[in-house]
Amino acid sequence: xxxxxxxxxxxxxxxxxxxxxxxxxxxxxxxxxxxxxxxxxxxxxxxxxxxxxxxxxxxxxxxxxxxxxxxxxxxxxxxxxxxxxxxxxxxxxxxxxxxxxxxxxxxxxxxxxxxxxxxxxxxxxxxxxxxxxxxxxxxxxxxxxxxxxxxxxxxxxxxxxxxxxxxxxxxxxxxxxxxxxxxxxxxxxxxxxxxxxxxxxxxxxxxxxxxxxxxxxxxxxxxxxxxxxxxxxxxxxx
Amino acid sequence: xxxxxxxxxxxxxxxxxxxxxxxxxxxxxxxxxxxxxxxxxxxxxxxxxxxxxxxxxxxxxxxxxxxxxxxxxxxxxxxxxxxxxxxxxxxxxxxxxxxxxxxxxxxxxxxxxxxxxxxxxxxxxxxxxxxxxxxxxxxxxxxxxxxxxxxxxxxxxxxxxxxxxxxxxxxxxxxxxxxxxxxxxxxxxxxxxxxxxxxxxxxxxxxxxxxxxxxxxxxxxxxxxxxxxxxxxxxxxxxxxxxxxxxxxxxxxxxxxxxxxxxxxxxxxxxxxxxxxxxxxxxxxxxxxxxxxxxxxxxxxxxxxxxxxxxxxxxxxxxxxxxxxxxxxxxxxxxxxxxxxxxxxxxxxxxxxxxxxxxxxxxxxxxxxxxxxxxxxxxxxxxxxxxxxxxxxxxxx
Ligand SMILES: Nc1ncnc2c1ncn2[C@@H]1O[C@H](COP(=O)(O)OP(=O)(O)OP(=O)(O)O)[C@@H](O)[C@H]1O
Ligand SMILES: [Mg+2]
Numbered sequence: 186x187x188x189x190x191x192x193x194x195x196x197x198x199x200x201x202x203x204x205x206x207x208x209x210x211x212x213x214x215x216x217x218x219x220x221x222x223x224x225x226x227x228x229x230x231x232x233x234x235x236x237x238x239x240x241x242x243x244x245x246x247x248x249x250x251x252x253x254x255x256x257x258x259x260x261x262x263x264x265x266x267x268x269x270x271x272x273x274x275x276x277x278x279x280x281x282x283x284x285x286x287x288x289x290x291x292x293x294x295x296x297x298x299x300x301x302x303x304x305x306x307x308x309x310x311x312x313x314x315x316x317x318x319x320x321x322x323x324x325x326x327x328x329x330x331x332x333x334x335x336x337x338x339x340x341x342x343x344x345x346x347x348x349x350x351x352x353x354x355x356x357x358x359x360x361x362x363x364x365x366x367x368x369x370x371x372x373x374x375x376x377x378x379x380x381x382x383x384x385x386x387x388x389x390x391x392x393x394x395x396x397x398x399x400x401x402x403x404x405x406x407x408x409x410x411x412x413x414x415x416x417x418x419x420x421x422x423x
Numbered sequence: 424x425x426x427x428x429x430x431x432x433x434x435x436x437x438x439x440x441x442x443x444x445x446x447x448x449x450x451x452x453x454x455x456x457x458x459x460x461x462x463x464x465x466x467x468x469x470x471x472x473x474x475x476x477x478x479x480x481x482x483x484x485x486x487x488x489x490x491x492x493x494x495x496x497x498x499x500x501x502x503x504x505x506x507x508x509x510x511x512x513x514x515x516x517x518x519x520x521x522x523x524x525x526x527x528x529x530x531x532x533x534x535x536x537x538x539x540x541x542x543x544x545x546x547x548x549x550x551x552x553x554x555x556x557x558x559x560x561x562x563x564x565x566x567x568x569x570x571x572x573x574x575x576x577x578x579x580x581x582x583x584x585x586x587x588x589x590x591x592x593x594x595x596x597x598x599x600x601x602x603x604x605x606x607x608x609x610x611x612x613x614x615x616x617x618x619x620x621x622x623x624x625x626x627x628x629x630x631x632x633x634x635x636x637x638x639x640x641x642x643x644x645x646x647x648x649x650x651x652x653x654x655x656x657x658x659x660x661x662x663x664x665x666x667x668x669x670x671x672x673x674x675x676x677x678x679x680x681x682x683x684x685x686x687x688x689x690x691x692x693x694x695x696x697x698x699x700x701x702x703x704x705x706x707x708x709x710x711x712x713x714x715x716x717x718x719x720x721x722x723x724x725x726x727x728x729x730x731x732x733x734x735x736x737x738x739x740x741x742x743x744x745x746x747x748x749x750x751x752x753x754x755x756x757x758x759x760x761x762x763x764x765x766x767x768x769x770x771x772x773x774x775x776x777x778x779x780x781x782x783x784x785x786x787x788x789x790x791x792x793x794x795x796x797x798x799x800x801x802x803x804x805x806x807x808x809x810x811x812x813x814x815x816x817x818x819x820x
Binding site: 241244246247266267270271273274275279281285286287289290298299302303346350 | 427428431726727729730731732733734735736737738739740813814817
């Protein structure tokens with residue numbers, strides 16, 4: 186992190202509107218947010234407040250109905266599907282609550298998948314995938330299929346996959362939601378060390394004791410950010 | 424990748440391929456039967472000799488009642504000799520007569536068709552004599568009572584002993600067997616070509632059948648490009664000899680075997696195309712099967728598609744993934760279908776009393792067709808997959 190902190194993510198007036206029947210529901214209702222390079226931001230908030238919706242837009246999986254989203258200085262709010270796919274591939278790594286690994290291929294192949302779409306040749310894919318599997322301590326499980334791994338191990342495979350194409354940002358939507366305390370601790374340690382290495386992390390969680398690991402805590406309520414705190418404050422979600 | 428997906432559902436992939444397998448197999452088997460019929464017809468016509476013109480008497484026409492073609496008695500041996508002498512570009516002229524008789528040897532008897540021919544007949548029909556010799560010009564001039572018999576006649580009358588030199592009786596007249604023909608087997612029309620007794624033309628006409636006319640004259644033209652010219656020359660010559668003038672109808676027929684062959688060729692090609700297209704319908708049905716399964720597969724793998732898209736797969740990436748899969752079904756189904764089709768047509772050829780001919784064309788066409796069908800019927804499901812919204816797809820249970 187240099188002296189002049191670079192702004193990686195910049196949202197202005199972001200709204201996401203859904204039509205339900207003939208009613209319009211605002212899942213996001215005017216979000217302004219800047220996230221600097223290397224920040225570890227935790228998104229908190231009650232169920233249905235719009236955290237996942239915000240994450241999807243931040244992760245370029247979805248487009249806002251209104252507003253501007255500059256990622257790395259580039260406006261991405263209205264890119265085509267394929268351009269968004271490319272952006273996801275190169276700049277963003279995802280970790281999901283339910284792991285989202287492909288069940289029919291090995292852990293190693295799962296980790297290598299983003300590299301397939303980045304056009305990396307197969308030797309290098311394997312090498313890089315193996316390196317990141319080692320980083321999450323699963324080198325000896327490379328040939329296992331996801332259903333032969335524990336929940337915690339699966340999430341570590343998913344993290345290795347998120348890291349494999351060296352993205353600037355890691356987006357994690359409740360990554361420990363399906364895990365026990367021990368695995369949760371292991372996963373959070375990995376996030377901590379990624380943060381120490383200077384990666385930008387955005388993490389959605391319900392649990393305050395996970396959120397306190399982050400360098401910044403954001404509270405979302407009814408589609409707007411109501412609180413924005415530094416490290417150490419314990420936000421009352423409910 | 425496509426193979427992994429197909430292997431994950433072996434039974435289903437196989438059932439999907441079955442449509443293509445049956446389609447391709449049926450096309451190849453059907454077309455090979457059609458082509459077999461065609462080659463039979465062609466070979467039976469060309470076994471009559473290539474570049475052949477056949478002159479036969481016209482039908483009788485008395486008081487408006489037309490007799491059967493060839494029932495006239497006005498085509499003479501002299502006509503044949505005149506053609507031989509005057510017409511250009513011909514190799515052989517072979518007049519013939521034929522009638523059925525009972526043939527007797529010792530206490531054996533056999534009904535067979537007796538043909539009176541000139542020595543040219545041997546060349547024109549590409550006959551070969553197994554033992555002994557064929558009738559000669561001398562036999563013909565002297566009206567010798569000699570006969571060359573086909574192998575069916577030989578076995579029925581003589582069993583395994585050598586007929587050459589023995590006397591047989593035809594219509595109670597003694598004929599000396601001077602040769603036995605090499606077997607030619609069945610014609611494509613199912614006639615036994617070895618069930619024949621050949622005697623000199625003059626002997627047959629004057630001593631056996633008491634007729635002063637011939638039943639047909641076969642003419643071999645030396646150059647296939649001259650067929651029409653020669654045919655016309657012969658028609659003019661015969662009209663002249665038979666004193667037919669002006670617009671009066673010919674009292675003879677000249678048939679051109681080359682044009683007959685063309686007609687038959689067209690007919691059998693039509694037959695082949697018809698058989699092939701009927702079988703082709705099952706190929707299309709097979710394609711619909713592919714589409715059906717691919718649709719199911721896309722729905723089933725919605726989540727996988729969502730994951731791939733989240734990781735950066737573009738429209739084209741997903742499209743290709745599914746297209747390759749359906750093309751692979753087409754390719755593998757096509758290959759197995761070719762194997763089964765060829766096997767089937769060989770079985771039919773061996774046990775079905777059919778000639779079957781496998782040519783590269785239907786194999787190639789039906790294979791490319793099955794690949795094309797995989798591609799065509801894969802496009803819709805693949806597009807459907809590629810257009811899925813990643814968030815919707817990831818949420819899919
Ligand atoms: N496709 C959609 N159509 C209509 N409404 C939607 C759609 N997606 C989300 N919403 C609505 O947007 C709001 C925010 O949903 P979101 O999933 O972002 O909540 P969340 O904060 O992630 O909740 P949780 O903590 O339970 O995951 C909800 O009221 C939801 O009903
Ligand atoms: Mg959520």
